[in-house]
Amino acid sequence: xxxxxxxxxxxxxxxxxxxxxxxxxxxxxxxxxxxxxxxxxxxxxxxxxxxxxxxxxxxxxxxxxxxxxxxxxxxxxxxxxxxxxxxxxxxxxxxxxxxxxxxxxxxxxxxxxxxxxxxxxxxxxxxxxxxxxxxxxxxxxxxxxxxxxxxxxxxxxxxxxxxxxxxxxxxxxxxxxxxxxxxxxxxxxxxxxxxxxxxxxxxxxxxxxxxxxxxxxxxxxxxxxxxxxxxxxxxxxxxxxxxxxxxxxxxxxxxxxxxxxxxxxxxxxxxxxxxxxxxxxxxxxx
Numbered sequence: 094x095x096x097x098x099x100x101x102x103x104x105x106x107x108x109x110x111x112x113x114x115x116x117x118x119x120x121x122x123x124x125x126x127x128x129x130x131x132x133x134x135x136x137x138x139x140x141x142x143x144x145x146x147x148x149x150x151x152x153x154x155x156x157x158x159x160x161x162x163x164x165x166x167x168x169x170x171x172x173x174x175x176x177x178x179x180x181x182x183x184x185x186x187x188x189x190x191x192x193x194x195x196x197x198x199x200x201x202x203x204x205x206x207x208x209x210x211x212x213x214x215x216x217x218x219x220x221x222x223x224x225x226x227x228x229x230x231x232x233x234x235x236x237x238x239x240x241x242x243x244x245x246x247x248x249x250x251x252x253x254x255x256x257x258x259x260x261x262x263x264x265x266x267x268x269x270x271x272x273x274x275x276x277x278x279x280x281x282x283x284x285x286x287x288x289x290x291x292x293x294x295x296x297x298x299x300x301x302x303x304x305x306x307x308x309x310x311x312x313x314x315x316x317x318x319x320x321x322x323x324x325x326x327x328x329x330x331x332x333x334x335x336x337x338x339x340x341x342x343x344x345x346x347x348x349x350x351x352x353x354x355x356x357x358x359x360x361x362x363x364x365x366x367x368x369x370x371x372x373x374x375x376x377x378x379x
Contacts, residue, residue: 101202111198115142117191118211120184129195137200183325185211190225238361242368243345246361248293254359262341262354264290265298267334269318274326275307278318282339287314289353292342295321299336301329309342 113131127142196202212224266281290312347364
């Protein structure tokens with residue numbers, strides 16, 4: 094049951110309403126954006142809701158039980174609001190969404206209709222369609238720890254305790270030759286062994302993608318060069334001379350924790366538990 098203010102309830106009961114939809118988007122990096130299907134911008138609770146954004150939404154439906162309630166929002170990509178580069182870079186992945194029904198003649202009269210997050214985003218030309226998932230979506234995510242041989246901590250977090258700002262686990266350098274948007278030869282990290290930065294983090298510190306952070310797929314030390322391959326393409330074309338920072342990666346294995354990081358006391362896996370081969374063994378009489 095939605096709680097309406099007496100003024101808003103009276104407005105709805107009047108039979109002549111001035112209503113619009115407003116969407117508040119909060120990305121994981123803290124950026125907040127507002128959109129409305131009204132023809133004039135409005136503001137409330139510290140957020141300005143831009144007009145003429147081209148947003149349209151499917152009907153909101155509520156279901157019983159714990160099933161995830163979804164709806165879709167369709168809009169246009171533009172340099173002033175939602176850009177194709179931002180969507181491609183994943184800046185709107187799991188962004189928090191709040192949808193309001195608002196009396197545009199008096200924005201203090203409003204009601205929160207739905208809260209959730211952005212799920213799948215599809216792009217077609219200069220438009221996009223975003224799936225909005227209800228809060229029940231989070232009830233389907235794994236919680237707690239799993240009994241597994243590999244570590245379930247993130248490298249560098251409070252449970253792991255490794256200091257990734259240390260020069261032992263961090264390197265700086267520059268791109269020598271861009272082989273593609275996600276693969277290039279680099280200089281400056283020759284002292285590190287091959288695969289040391291695999292599964293680590295690559296941060297551009299200059300160039301068209303400055304500030305962008307992408308996970309490293311492969312770090313290969315060749316006879317005369319060092320290659321880095323990223324999991325996804327940089328949003329701006331990498332160029333020779335672009336600088337970067339790389340931090341070490343971890344494959345979550347006990348041996349890696351012991352040899353590379355000397356951090357066995359903080360290993361968060363269970364390396365002694367039997368594997369699948371134990372379940373398939375057949376007992377034999379001696």
